[in-house]
Amino acid sequence: MKSNEHDLRMCVVQALINSGASKKDIRLEIPLDTASSEGRADIVVLSKGNLACIELKSGNDKWSNINIAHQCEQYRR
Numbered sequence: 001m002k003s004n005e006h007d008l009r010m011c012v013v014q015a016l017i018n019s020g021a022s023k024k025d026i027r028l029e030i031p032l033d034t035a036s037s038e039g040r041a042d043i044v045v046l047s048k049g050n051l052a053c054i055e056l057k058s059g060n061d062k063w064s065n066i067n068i069a070h071q072c073e074q075y076r077r
Contacts (some may be wrong), residue, residue, distance in 0.1 A: 005042075005058040012043060012054060021045055032074050039074060 020056055030044045030053075043054035053075040055068070 005056055008056050008058050009042065012056065016043075016045060019046055032077075039071065041075060 008026065013028075016026055017023060025046045027044045027046075028042065030041045032039050032041060042056040043051040045052045045054070055071055055075075
């Protein structure tokens, strides 16, 4: 059975909360630029001055290491 992104997202959010992240510091589907032409981060967490972007890949996604490298570069910007 393939995983779906909603279930995966909820599991990750719960794991973040269980590890000490505050619900108010977790945001879902954040545009990476003002026009959102560069895509979105699935989950963003701001905690203690650190920003973490989490990209989820479910069983329904098509991806490669090249795509992940490109997304990581977008997050860095």
